[in-house]
């Protein structure tokens with residue numbers, strides 16, 4: 381794996397990441413994932429992934445469809461255990477899901493029989509938080525994600541973007557150290573997506589949680605992240621890690637006009653485009 385720092389006019393490559401810095405929140409160490417499949421005997425989804433994510437960092441993963449992005453998030457979430465290698469959170473090997481890692485996955489639908497408030501309160505109540513305390517906290521979070529006034533609505537009465545906001549509030553409610561977000565805005569219209577990106581960035585800039593964020597959008601990855609991990613085609617390997625050296629807090633309208641932002645987007649698009657043939661069967 382290479383770490384690439386894209387400057388205004390140059391692709392400068394630094395040494396590969398080595399060792400485990402003291403501030404590491406997530407440490408993925410030589411992880412591979414081979415699935416047994418019915419059609420094929422087995423399929424190597426991830427190959428030799430090593431990645432360190434610092435406490436409080438916002439890291440995005442980009443790569444072609446099927447390259448193993450979701451699988452990697454499931455491994456860090458503890459929903460899949462890797463065939464090889466080890467993933468750690470705060471130095472401890474991940475053996476299953478835990479309250480320190482909050483998934484925001486599209487498959488984890490809201491409970492249709494609970495209203496918005498009930499969905500957000502659920503995790504807190506499960507943790508034994510008193511009803512009144514859980515309710516107060518959930519109401520505050522719903523206000524933060526722009527859903528004040530919708531507490532009594534049911535999921536079927538909400539738009540896609542509103543459901544995503546509830547899902548984010550639900551995960552934030554139990555205060556995980558790490559947010560695992562798998563294309564959380566993928567199904568949304570451009571306007572809602574932009575609003576939720578801004579909201580997420582505001583929340584992140586306030587709380588500085590560690591975020592591992594999967595997306596297909598280069599612009600979204602550059603706008604949000606400290607680092608962008610570019611993966612190769614299947615079997616997924618890390619092609620490069622790009623440091624996004626843009627000032628924070630970030631304002632979308634300013635960034636769109638910023639030549640450095642534009643260059644990151646163009647350069648990363650190129651990196652994805654030549655996610656080379658030679659890598660496919662490597």
Ligand SMILES: Nc1ncnc2c1ncn2[C@@H]1O[C@H](COP(=O)(O)OP(=O)(O)OP(=O)(O)O)[C@@H](O)[C@H]1O
Nearest residue numbers: 415416417425444445446447448449450451452614
């Ligand atoms: N449970 C499973 N059993 C067998 N194969 C699987 C399983 N989960 C994923 N795969 C395979 O692993 C590979 C990686 O899948 P994954 O869903 O992680 O890709 P992805 O990068 O998230 O793709 P997308 O961008 O389309 O969401 C695919 O070839 C997929 O078919």
Ligand SMILES: [Mg+2]
Nearest residue numbers: 449450451562
């Ligand atoms: Mg996926």
